[in-house]
Amino acid sequence: MMSAATIKQPQPLPVGETARLAVSIRDLDIRFGDKGNEFTALSKVSVDIPEGSFVTMLGPSGCGKSTLLRCIADLVHISDGSVSVFGRPPRQAREGRDFAFVFQEATLLPWRSVLDNVCLPLEVGRHDKSSYADPMKLLALVGLNGRENALPHELSGGMRQRVAIARALVTKPRILLMDEPFGALDEITRDKLNEELLRIWRETGTTIVFVTHSIPEAVFLGEHVLMLQAHPGRVKEFMKVDLPYPRALAMRDTVDFIKVTAHLRALLEECI
Numbered sequence: 570m571m572s573a574a575t576i577k578q579p580q581p582l583p584v585g586e587t588a589r590l591a592v593s594i595r596d597l598d599i600r601f602g603d604k605g606n607e608f609t610a611l612s613k614v615s616v617d618i619p620e621g622s623f624v625t626m627l628g629p630s631g632c633g634k635s636t637l638l639r640c641i642a643d644l645v646h647i648s649d650g651s652v653s654v655f656g657r658p659p660r661q662a663r664e665g666r667d668f669a670f671v672f673q674e675a676t677l678l679p680w681r682s683v684l685d686n687v688c689l690p691l692e693v694g695r696h697d698k699s700s701y702a703d704p705m706k707l708l709a710l711v712g713l714n715g716r717e718n719a720l721p722h723e724l725s726g727g728m729r730q731r732v733a734i735a736r737a738l739v740t741k742p743r744i745l746l747m748d749e750p751f752g753a754l755d756e757i758t759r760d761k762l763n764e765e766l767l768r769i770w771r772e773t774g775t776t777i778v779f780v781t782h783s784i785p786e787a788v789f790l791g792e793h794v795l796m797l798q799a800h801p802g803r804v805k806e807f808m809k810v811d812l813p814y815p816r817a818l819a820m821r822d823t824v825d826f827i828k829v830t831a832h833l834r835a836l837l838e839e840c841i
């Protein structure tokens with residue numbers, strides 16, 4: 570169990586640790602704009618994300634959380650430094666479908682059924698479709714048994730996000746990149762999806778990198794929390810959350826949980 574001493578001295582994952590890495594980022598700089606009018610979004614970011622881990626990302630608004638996620642996904646030009654995804658550049662990882670993205674909005678095609686939305690990635694590109702997940706099994710995994718023929722407008726916001734998660738998992742990505750996926754949901758739905766996401770993580774073994782503004786959500790889900798500070802975006806702390814899995818929502822009322830959230834809240838105030 571966590572002690573106050575653990576919280577004061579969180580254990581950063583040493584750069585170059587021998588565990589197999591899903592993502593390795595070294596001295597990453599991201600600058601936007603033209604020369605002479607550049608804006609530095611991220612500066613000298615180095616972090617290692619172990620395979621199979623669940624990393625949550627916190628930090629003040631505009632500190633570069635989404636930008637960092639987008640670097641892993643090959644959606645942002647890297648100004649300096651390096652990003653490697655399972656040992657290869659993000660472009661190759663994208664071509665190999667190593668990762669999938671889930672955004673705050675489910676972005677389902679409104680005219681397609683739940684099942685057809687989940688199957689959408691299988692229709693794009695030339696890949697060995699036999700290696701993909703069974704869409705019906707995925708719908709069961711995300712708790713949408715029997716809703717495969719429903720249209721998106723017939724679903725609640727939480728159900729639409731479940732469809733988005735199933736769609737992301739259909740190509741069996743090794744990494745799931747999630748950018749505030751539950752940010753627009755009511756608290757009860759969010760809590761339920763938090764528990765379910767932990768179950769999905771356990772059952773699939775997928776590495777998850779999850780951006781959130783909620784400290785309790787970051788602590789409840791994360792095996793590690795990556796805290797970024799702003800102006801420019803840098804790593805403030807990469808800490809292991811020393812709370813056991815499986816985790817149930819009641820854990821949020823424990824002293825150990827509250828100690829971790831208090832530590833992160835104080836840290837967040839230093840980051841602004």
Ligand SMILES: Nc1ncnc2c1ncn2[C@@H]1O[C@H](COP(=O)(O)OP(=O)(O)OP(=O)(O)O)[C@@H](O)[C@H]1O
Nearest residue numbers: 601602608610628629630631632633634635636637
């Ligand atoms: N394509 C872009 N061109 C120019 N500036 C950008 C671009 N993308 C992001 N930025 C800037 O980089 C900074 C980091 O943005 P980012 O969206 O990564 O922050 P964030 O931490 O995810 O913010 P929030 O928590 O508010 O979602 C911001 O100042 C943003 O305006």
